[in-house]
Amino acid sequence: MDIQEIIQPENLVYERTQCLTDATLSYCPGCGHGVIHRLTMEVIEEMGIQQDTLGVASVGCSVLAYDFMNIDMTQAPHGRATAVATGIKRCWPNKFVFTYQGDGDLAAIGTAETIHTCNRGENLLIIFVNNGIYGMTGGQMAPTTLPGMKSSTSPYGRDVELMGNPINITDMVSRLPGTYFATRQSVHKPGNVRKTKKALRMAFENQKLNKGTSIVEIVSNCNSGWKMTPAESNKWMEEHMFPFYPLGDMKVNGEMVEKK
Amino acid sequence: MGELKLMKGNEAVAEAAIRAGADAYFGYPITPQSEVMEYLALQQPHKRTGMVLLQAESEIAAINMVYGAASTGKRAMTSSSSPGISLKQEGISYLAGAELPCLILNVVRGGPGLGTIQPSQADYFQSTKGGGHGDYHLIVLAPSSVQEMADFAKLGFELAEKYRNPAMILSDGVIGQMMEKVELFEQQPRKSEFNEDWMLTGKTADRKKRVVTSLDLEPTKMEKHNLALIEKYRAMEENEVRYEEIACEDAEYIMVAYGSSARICQKTVQMAREDGIKVGLLRPITLFPFPKKRIAELANRVKGFLSVEMSSGQMVEDVKLAVNGKTKVEHYGRMGGMIHSPEQVLCGLNEFLVD
Numbered sequence: 001m002d003i004q005e006i007i008q009p010e011n012l013v014y015e016r017t018q019c020l021t022d023a024t025l026s027y028c029p030g031c032g033h034g035v036i037h038r039l040t041m042e043v044i045e046e047m048g049i050q051q052d053t054l055g056v057a058s059v060g061c062s063v064l065a066y067d068f069m070n071i072d073m074t075q076a077p078h079g080r081a082t083a084v085a086t087g088i089k090r091c092w093p094n095k096f097v098f099t100y101q102g103d104g105d106l107a108a109i110g111t112a113e114t115i116h117t118c119n120r121g122e123n124l125l126i127i128f129v130n131n132g133i134y135g136m137t138g139g140q141m142a143p144t145t146l147p148g149m150k151s152s153t154s155p156y157g158r159d160v161e162l163m164g165n166p167i168n169i170t171d172m173v174s175r176l177p178g179t180y181f182a183t184r185q186s187v188h189k190p191g192n193v194r195k196t197k198k199a200l201r202m203a204f205e206n207q208k209l210n211k212g213t214s215i216v217e218i219v220s221n222c223n224s225g226w227k228m229t230p231a232e233s234n235k236w237m238e239e240h241m242f243p244f245y246p247l248g249d250m251k252v253n254g255e256m257v258e259k260k
Numbered sequence: 261m262g263e264l265k266l267m268k269g270n271e272a273v274a275e276a277a278i279r280a281g282a283d284a285y286f287g288y289p290i291t292p293q294s295e296v297m298e299y300l301a302l303q304q305p306h307k308r309t310g311m312v313l314l315q316a317e318s319e320i321a322a323i324n325m326v327y328g329a330a331s332t333g334k335r336a337m338t339s340s341s342s343p344g345i346s347l348k349q350e351g352i353s354y355l356a357g358a359e360l361p362c363l364i365l366n367v368v369r370g371g372p373g374l375g376t377i378q379p380s381q382a383d384y385f386q387s388t389k390g391g392g393h394g395d396y397h398l399i400v401l402a403p404s405s406v407q408e409m410a411d412f413a414k415l416g417f418e419l420a421e422k423y424r425n426p427a428m429i430l431s432d433g434v435i436g437q438m439m440e441k442v443e444l445f446e447q448q449p450r451k452s453e454f455n456e457d458w459m460l461t462g463k464t465a466d467r468k469k470r471v472v473t474s475l476d477l478e479p480t481k482m483e484k485h486n487l488a489l490i491e492k493y494r495a496m497e498e499n500e501v502r503y504e505e506i507a508c509e510d511a512e513y514i515m516v517a518y519g520s521s522a523r524i525c526q527k528t529v530q531m532a533r534e535d536g537i538k539v540g541l542l543r544p545i546t547l548f549p550f551p552k553k554r555i556a557e558l559a560n561r562v563k564g565f566l567s568v569e570m571s572s573g574q575m576v577e578d579v580k581l582a583v584n585g586k587t588k589v590e591h592y593g594r595m596g597g598m599i600h601s602p603e604q605v606l607c608g609l610n611e612f613l614v615d
């Protein structure tokens with residue numbers, strides 16, 4: 001049997017979701033953004049809510065998310081995605097609304113919007129991709145850059161005495177009364193991909209309940225910014241990022257999850 | 261005749277916004293315009309018309325909430341005063357770039373910096389020349405009465421939607437705070453149809469996805485987009501110039517003034533005429549588009565123009581551009597929260613212009 005005989009529709013086990021466009025992803029090979037896009041769109045497709053979903057792209061590597069996601073989307077100024085999403089959701093309470101933001105966007109320039117959106121309990125979903133660095137602008141220090149971690153603006157490693165500490169913003173907002181669901185996941189292994197998808201599904205389902213904000217943080221690699229191969233970056237992420245940003249649920253159905 | 265009420269300018273604009281069928285207001289308190297949100301809060305617009313009212317955590321958040329609402333085709337507005345409007349500029353630039361209609365009210369106070377809470381007209385440059393980054397213009401309406409505060413809320417939304425461009429009401433602390441009789445127009449229904457091809461309503465099987473963005477990484481496309489915007493501004497200049505002339509027919513000198521300065525200058529016209537000085541008043545109602553054609557016409561026959569503004573002289577530059585050297589153009593104005601009296605304007609007129 002040659003390869004052409006195998007590539008037949010009846011043998012198809014995996015295909016592009018309807019909710020992704022045909023555009024070629026502009027992300028660096030090995031980057032987690034593509035997987036996260038796909039999972040988000042799979043959930044929307046499986047829930048059958050394509051026509052009821054409005055997305056907000058932010059400023060960062062994912063600024064062009066609207067080229068890849070086959071849904072109606074707008075593009076927010078740097079840090080303001082949750083304010084833009086609030087404007088949409090308040091006017092269209094029955095639509096599913098989500099933002100897609102990086103750590104610089106959500107936890108530095110947009111910190112106030114993030115906190116107040118969660119505190120008001122806006123009934124929307126924040127997808128937060130934490131790669132510990134400013135990917136798009138070329139690898140500068142982010143609010144989430146680890147102590148000692150090198151970036152183009154902390155070339156000798158983040159010196160917390162001089163540059164301050166990294167911020168664990170999902171943990172912070174999980175404690176706000178308006179936050180209904182807060183979790184931290186990753187997409188670097190198949191098991192984690194499944195868990196992330198489950199979390200995203202739950203977050204979209206939550207919007208039907210109208211009980212508050214859902215935030216799904218995904219700790220992800222930036223192999224280009226970290227100057228590693230994709231495989232190295234995933235290993236580095238497990239060894240360095242996860243101890244500082246432990247995976248797991250922080251708040252589910254409005255209740256804080258007890259840490260063992 | 262519509263319902264008559266005695267109202268503050270800030271209240272009139274808020275009432276008119278509800279009546280104009282606004283879908284949403286997002287704001288942040290700042291003097292001298294906090295009555296806008298306070299009036300709306302008392303009115304409970306969600307009960308009257310279903311209009312959304314939300315006090316945001318900052319002016320930045322507020323303008324971006326407007327951006328979100330506007331990207332779905334909703335009629336959204338915000339209001340603030342000078343320092344808050346400065347904060348909104350990035351968002352306003354995005355709104356203009358993404359071609360989204362909305363209404364922004366600036367009840368100007370003295371600056372720079374935290375300045376003063378007293379009235380001023382020192383935000384003219386910021387409002388008419390763009391304000392934020394990039395090549396763009398707002399439609400700028402300058403009310404000179406409480407009545408116009410109400411009327412321009414409706415007109416502002418209409419022009420914004422006609423051109424898919426943010427519109428600004430450039431008011432000041434005098435017009436915002438003073439009380440006058442106002443005739444209110446009838447309640448209009450809120451929009452019920454959102455079927456224009458740019459509005460985000462959710463992608464259905466029978467149409468392509470829609471994207472609201474101001475970004476294009478391809479410079480050739482970005483240039484095209486800029487050219488299209490310029491076309492739009494030209495069309496505004498062609499069709500939307502509004503101004504009022506008082507005693508200009510036989511005038512030898514013309515004062516150009518907008519907003520509360522124009523009200524003051526009306527008195528100066530009377531006083532000057534009693535002194536035998538033939539002076540008229542041209543009141544631009546739209547500051548962008550600016551009535552430059554009319555000023556150019558008048559420049560052929562008058563001896564000079566005096567731009568009267570509560571600033572160090574901003575609109576005077578546009579008057580000069582319109583006059584283009586044909587005759588003398590001077591500026592008079594108090595600033596920093598001080599309001600010139602009709603007598604002071606008359607002195608200025610005599611000192612700078614009348615020989």
Ligand SMILES: Cc1ncc(C[n+]2csc(CCOP(=O)(O)OP(=O)(O)O)c2C)c(N)n1
Nearest residue numbers: 059060061078102103104105133134135136
């Ligand atoms: C107001 C403003 N400031 C700065 C920038 C430049 N800028 C673009 S992307 C970015 C950082 C994005 O980092 P992050 O949110 O972590 O996303 P990533 O690129 O890592 O996915 C910055 C600072 C901008 N576009 N706008």
Ligand code: SF4
Nearest residue numbers: 028031061135222223
């Ligand atoms: S720069 Fe980093 S975050 Fe951006 S696409 Fe490349 S790997 Fe991904």
